[in-house]
Amino acid sequence: MEANDSLYELPKYPHCAIICGQTGCGKTEFVLDLLEKEYSEVFKYIVILCPTIQWNKAYKNREWIGDVRKPKTKNLIIVNPIVEVREANGSLYEEEKLQELLRMFFKKYAGHPTLYIIDDCSATKELTKKKDMLSELAFSGRHAEQSVWVISQRYNSVLKDLREQTKWLCMFYTKDRDSFDNCLRENDVIPTLEERQRIKEELKKKKHRKLILKTDQPTDYWLLN
Structure with missing residues (x-):
């Protein structure tokens, strides 16, 4: 259904969500x-x-963030999960520490309402590892008031464990047809194939148009400009 930005409501309790779309959307x-x-x-x-x-x-561009190295807003933490590691011979190499960082922050903030935004990490193996901290957060983070939002270019790049636990998704237009179709297939919210195709065509028409799928009951969906 079509909706104004003010006419939809997303869950406020601890949950997982996925936001997908191509670069620049x-x-x-x-x-x-x-x-x-x-x-x-x-x-x-x-x-x-x-x-x-x-x-x-x-x-x-957000005033409340300011310098990403030292954000203005209290209790906002911004981290690059890729760190430089020095070998014994003195040479440097980059290593991703996403899972280790998630575990560290979980130990620190468990029991307090916390949101982890994982942005642009889906091209790495770290976001598809099973039975690691991201998987643990997806399954049981809600018990410790922990929420996870993953921002990715491709739906299929996101850990299956997390995809199965989402309470809402946001899909922008993507050239990856399999990723879009798989999202609608796994999240059976839109009732007919005709409606799915109509929405796909609508997303093509406007750059920032997006589809919101609410997968928690009662399920619903909205097309936003």
Whole structure:
């Protein structure tokens, strides 16, 4: 169904969500808008893990974030999960520490309403590891008031464990047909194939148009500009 931005409501209890779309579609901007508006008082701590944080204009353009190295907002933590490691011979190499960082923050913030935003990490193996900290958060993070939002270019790149636990998804247009179709197949919210095709065509028409799927009962969906 069509909807104004003010006519849909997303869950405020601890949950998992996925936001997907190709580069430049406005994924991160949409998430930051949510944090400024309907989620502004929901989380005590917000942890953003993004390997491209230094160059991502979406974060730099928000006054409440300011310098990503030292955010203005209290209890906002921004981390690059890729770190430089020095070998015994003195040479440096990069290593991703996403799972280790998630475990560290979980130990610190468990029991407090916390949101982890994992942005632009889906191209790495770290986001598809099974039986690691991200998987643990997907299955049982809600018991410790922990929420996880994954921002990805491809739905299929996200850990299956997390995909199975989402309470809502946001899909922008993507050229990856399999990823889009698989999302609608796994999240059986839109009733007919004809309606799915209509929505896909609508997403093609406007750059920042997006589909919201609410997979928690009662299920619903909205097409937003």
